[in-house]
Amino acid sequence: MRDILFWFRDDLRLDDNEALLRASDLGRVLPVYIIDPAFFKKTKLGFRKTGAFRAKFLLESLKDLKVGLQAKGSDLIVRIGKPEEVLAEIAQQRDALYVLASKAVTQEETSQEHKLSLELKRLNIDLELVWQATLYHVRDLPFQIKFLPDVFTDFRKIMDKQATVRDANPAPDFMHPLTDIETGEIPSLEELGFGKEEIPGENFFKGGETAALARLNEFIWETENIKNYKNTRNGLLGNNFSSKLSPWISLGCISPRRIYSEVKKFEEQVVKNESTYWVIFELIWRDYFHLVALKYGVRLFKRCGIQHDLVKNWRMDKTQFQQWMDGETGIPFVDANMRELKETGYMSNRGRQIVTSFFTKDLKLEWWWGAMYFESVLIDYDVCSNWGNWNYLAGIGNDPRPNRYFNITKQGEKYDPEAEYIKNWLPELKNLPAEILHNFDKYHAEQINQYGVELGIDYPAPIIQMP
Numbered sequence: 432m433r434d435i436l437f438w439f440r441d442d443l444r445l446d447d448n449e450a451l452l453r454a455s456d457l458g459r460v461l462p463v464y465i466i467d468p469a470f471f472k473k474t475k476l477g478f479r480k481t482g483a484f485r486a487k488f489l490l491e492s493l494k495d496l497k498v499g500l501q502a503k504g505s506d507l508i509v510r511i512g513k514p515e516e517v518l519a520e521i522a523q524q525r526d527a528l529y530v531l532a533s534k535a536v537t538q539e540e541t542s543q544e545h546k547l548s549l550e551l552k553r554l555n556i557d558l559e560l561v562w563q564a565t566l567y568h569v570r571d572l573p574f575q576i577k578f579l580p581d582v583f584t585d586f587r588k589i590m591d592k593q594a595t596v597r598d599a600n601p602a603p604d605f606m607h608p609l610t611d612i613e614t615g616e617i618p619s620l621e622e623l624g625f626g627k628e629e630i631p632g633e634n635f636f637k638g639g640e641t642a643a644l645a646r647l648n649e650f651i652w653e654t655e656n657i658k659n660y661k662n663t664r665n666g667l668l669g670n671n672f673s674s675k676l677s678p679w680i681s682l683g684c685i686s687p688r689r690i691y692s693e694v695k696k697f698e699e700q701v702v703k704n705e706s707t708y709w710v711i712f713e714l715i716w717r718d719y720f721h722l723v724a725l726k727y728g729v730r731l732f733k734r735c736g737i738q739h740d741l742v743k744n745w746r747m748d749k750t751q752f753q754q755w756m757d758g759e760t761g762i763p764f765v766d767a768n769m770r771e772l773k774e775t776g777y778m779s780n781r782g783r784q785i786v787t788s789f790f791t792k793d794l795k796l797e798w799w800w801g802a803m804y805f806e807s808v809l810i811d812y813d814v815c816s817n818w819g820n821w822n823y824l825a826g827i828g829n830d831p832r833p834n835r836y837f838n839i840t841k842q843g844e845k846y847d848p849e850a851e852y853i854k855n856w857l858p859e860l861k862n863l864p865a866e867i868l869h870n871f872d873k874y875h876a877e878q879i880n881q882y883g884v885e886l887g888i889d890y891p892a893p894i895i896q897m898p
C-alpha cells in the first residue's frame with residue numbers, strides 16, 4: 432500500500448477535517464506537521480513574528496492532536512524545517528502516492544503551496560489542496576470571487592439568502608498504523624528559541640481540539656451563554672461575554688462548520704433568537720475577510736491597503752509605537768487594552784477596534800506596524816481576520832465609512848462606565864474616579880496627584896490631546 436502524506440497546517444483537528452478524512456479513506460496516511468523556525472524569528476520591528484502565547488498554544492495543540500491520532504491507531508510525525516522541502520523529502524523517501532493538505536489563501540502560505548507543488552512535480556507526485564477553513568465553501572459562493580461585494584452587509588445578505596453551509600464531517604473512524612518512520616518529538620518553547628522569561632504561565636486558553644470542543648460545549652450547552660451573546664459581546668472583562676473560541680478557530684482546532692452545527696442544534700432544542708444568529712453572523716465576518724484576502728491578494732499587506740490608497744500618510748514615530756505596545760500612552764482605556772494583550776495574548780473585539788482606531792486615526796502611525804505587532808502577540812492570530820480588520824479600521828479596507836472615528840472617551844463611558852476594566856489592568860489608577868479616567872487628557876497633573884498618582888512617575892502623561 433502506498434502512503435498518502437497528510438500535511439497538517441491550520442487545521443489541527445480530526446473532526447470535520449475533510450482533507451484528512453479523504454486521505455484516510457484512500458489508504459495509509461502519514462500525518463505530518465512541520466514547524467518552520469522562520470515563524471518564530473524576530474521581525475525588523477524587534478519582536479517575534481509569532482510570539483510566545485501563540486507558540487505555546489500551537490505546541491499544546493500538537494500534543495493533543497498526537498494523542499487524538501494515536502487513539503485512531505496512527506500518530507503525528509513532527510519535523511522542523513521548511514515545509515515544502517521536508518515534505519518533498521518524506522514524499523520521495525516513502526514513494527508517496529500523493530500529498531493532501533488544506534488550502535490557504537494568503538501570500539506566504541500560497542507561496543509554500545507553490546514551492547511544494549514544484550518539488551512534488553519533479554517527483555511525479557500530486558498535491559491536492561482542500562478548501563476547509565471557512566463556514567461556506569468557496570465553491571458554494573453564488574458569484575465569482577472577483578464579484579465579492581466590497582461591503583460586508585451586501586455579502587452577508589447574499590449568503591444568508593442564497594448559500595447553504597455544508598454538513599460537518601465526522602472524524603475518521605480508524606487510521607492505519609505508521610511503520611518504519613520516526614515520529615519525532617514535539618519541541619519545547621526553549622528548543623524553539625524562547626527564553627525562560629518569555630514563557631507564559633497557564634491561562635484560560637489551552638491549545639488543542641479537546642479543549643476547543645469543551646469550550647464550545649461550555650459556551651453553548653453548559654452555561655447557555657449563547658442565549659445572550661448579542662447583548663454581552665461588547666464586554667471587556669471576564670471569560671463569558673463572548674465565545675472566546677477564536678484561538679482554536681484560528682489554528683483549526685475546531686471548524687466553523689462544527690460550531691454552526693452545534694448552534695443549529697441549540698436553536699432546535701433550546702431557543703433560537705438574535706443572539707444565536709449573531710454567533711453565525713460573526714463567523715460570516717470571518718469568512719468575509721478570508722474571501723477579501725482571496726480577492727485582493729498581496730494588497731492586504733501593502734501600505735496602501737486593498738483600496739490602493741496612495742494619498743494617506745502614516746507617521747513613522749517609533750517612540751509612540753513603543754508606548755502604544757507597552758500600554759504607556761497615558762490614555763487609560765487604550766493602555767488597559769494594550770496591557771491585557773501584552774499579558775495574556777487576548778483582547779476583546781471592542782478593545783481591538785479602540786486601540787486600532789487610536790493607532791491609525793489619532794496617532795496616525797504606520798498602520799502595518801500595528802498589524803505586525805498584533806500578528807506577533809495575538810493568541811488567536813488569523814492572517815485574514817487580522818490584516819482585513821486592520822485595513823478596515825485604517826480606512827483603506829472594506830469600511831463603507833472609511834473616516835469612521837472611535838471617540839475613546841465616549842467608548843470608555845459606554846463600555847466601561849465604572850472604569851472597572853481600566854482599574855483591573857491599570858491598578859496604579861484604582862483610586863481615580865471613572866470621570867477622570869475617561870477624560871484623562873483634560874485634567875491637570877495636580878488634579879490627578881490628589882489621588883496619589885504622579886504623572887510621569889506612577890503613570891505616563893498623555894502623549895496626545897484627544898479631540
Ligand SMILES: Cc1cc2nc3c(=O)[nH]c(=O)nc-3n(C[C@H](O)[C@H](O)[C@H](O)COP(=O)(O)OP(=O)(O)OC[C@H]3O[C@@H](n4cnc5c(N)ncnc54)[C@H](O)[C@@H]3O)c2cc1C
Nearest residue numbers: 673674675676677713714717780783811812813816817820
Ligand atoms: C484590529 C483587529 C484585529 C483582529 N485580529 C483578529 C485575529 O487575528 N484573529 C481573529 O480570530 N480575530 C481577529 N479579530 C476579530 C475579533 O476581534 C476576534 O475574533 C474576537 O475578539 C475573538 O473573540 P471571541 O472568539 O470571543 O469572538 P466572538 O465574539 O465569540 O465571535 C465568534 C467568532 O467569530 C469570529 N469573529 C468575530 N468577530 C470577528 C471579526 N471582526 N473579524 C473576523 N472574525 C470575527 C471569530 O472567529 C470569533 O471567534 C480582529 C479584530 C480587530 C478589530
